[in-house]
Amino acid sequence: xxxxxxxxxxxxxxxxxxxxxxxxxxxxxxxxxxxxxxxxxxxxxxxxxxxxxxxxxxxxxxxxxxxxxxxxxxxxxxxxxxxxxxxxxxxxxxxxxxxxxxxxxxxxxxxxxxxxxxxxxxxxxxxxxxxxxxxxxxxxxxxxxxxxxxxxxxxxxxxxxxxxxxxxxxxx
Amino acid sequence: xxxxxxxxxxxxxxxxxxxxxxxxxxxxxxxxxxxxxxxxxxxxxxxxxxxxxxxxxxxxxxxxxxxxxxxxxxxxxxxxxxxxxxxxxxxxxxxxxxxxxxxxxxxxxxxxxxxxxxxxxxxxxxxxxxxxxxxxxxxxxxxxxxxxxxxx
Numbered sequence: 468x469x470x471x472x473x474x475x476x477x478x479x480x481x482x483x484x485x486x487x488x489x490x491x492x493x494x495x496x497x498x499x500x501x502x503x504x505x506x507x508x509x510x511x512x513x514x515x516x517x518x519x520x521x522x523x524x525x526x527x528x529x530x531x532x533x534x535x536x537x538x539x540x541x542x543x544x545x546x547x548x549x550x551x552x553x554x555x556x557x558x559x560x561x562x563x564x565x566x567x568x569x570x571x572x573x574x575x576x577x578x579x580x581x582x583x584x585x586x587x588x589x590x591x592x593x594x595x596x597x598x599x600x601x602x603x604x605x606x607x608x609x610x611x612x613x614x615x616x617x618x619x620x621x622x623x624x625x626x627x628x629x630x631x632x633x634x635x636x637x638x639x
Numbered sequence: 640x641x642x643x644x645x646x647x648x649x650x651x652x653x654x655x656x657x658x659x660x661x662x663x664x665x666x667x668x669x670x671x672x673x674x675x676x677x678x679x680x681x682x683x684x685x686x687x688x689x690x691x692x693x694x695x696x697x698x699x700x701x702x703x704x705x706x707x708x709x710x711x712x713x714x715x716x717x718x719x720x721x722x723x724x725x726x727x728x729x730x731x732x733x734x735x736x737x738x739x740x741x742x743x744x745x746x747x748x749x750x751x752x753x754x755x756x757x758x759x760x761x762x763x764x765x766x767x768x769x770x771x772x773x774x775x776x777x778x779x780x781x782x783x784x785x786x787x788x789x790x791x
Contacts, residue, residue, distance in 0.1 A: 470705065471664050471680065471702060471705070473705045475673070476674075477674060481666055483666050484658050485669065489657055490653070491652070492650065493651050495650075499645060502645060
């Protein structure tokens with residue numbers, strides 16, 4: 468029988484757990500294209516960029532087309548409306564959660580865009596949300612606009628008929 | 640978020656609140672630190688391994704037998720830090736050193752608070768300085784540093 472244990476008289480007993488937090492502090496530089504997109508949020512606009520080769524519109528844009536490998540120069544303002552391509556009802560609490568559960572995280576494909584991004588869907592019963600549902604952005608009050616997606620409070624149903632599957636099947 | 644004429648830059652922090660189970664031997668080492676005591680463990684042939692491990696790293700045999708070591712110790716190797724970083728244990732110049740406590744056959748990396756680089760030497764005698772008992776929690780930082788023996 469091996470003896471590997473140190474015996475303490477401390478009433479707190481032996482240490483069995485060790486907190487080992489890992490922390491990384493860094494600066495994120497958005498670059499010119501993403502900075503334009505972020506500035507758009509400050510004005511209450513979705514700003515994307517169009518590829519000169521394939522004509523796809525990326526929002527947010529990283530400044531180049533991943534398919535054609537060319538720089539994007541044409542700026543595009545997108546509409547406030549879009550389609551839910553897919554979604555998830557979040558029921559699981561986790562550290563740092565800022566939204567009350569349950570809530571819906573949806574992938575939103577803005578009209579005229581060729582890239583979807585994640586958005587909160589509200590003003591909608593959980594069981595009503597569906598693929599193809601038409602939604603519109605609800606922005607924060609003008610004085611609260613900031614250069615980040617936090618300017619979009621959430622997306623809500625427009626009540627229009629659902630988008631046809633063919634219109635978003637490539638964006639799932 | 641700071642605003643430049645063209646490009647946004649923003650400070651980000653990524654943090655994971657990990658905790659891990661220590662196992663019996665590292666747990667013992669940390670418990671002893673909370674008591675203000677340094678311990679090693681006997682490996683193959685009675686060699687005293689410090690800090691203690693569950694297995695002898697040379698033979699892979701299970702270790703057995705806790706041994707008190709230190710608080711006096713010898714510096715076996717060191718490097719001087721002129722400009723400490725924010726996350727370093729001391730905010731004034733210090734040495735990272737391999738420190739072999741009396742009674743141990745291996746050394747551990749820790750801090751020597753010697754005041755100046757000229758006070759450092761391989762083979763110098765040092766001794767452990769712990770936090771006050773009511774501030775110790777069973778973590779490596781319970782052991783503040785080693786200081787030159789004559790300075791204590």
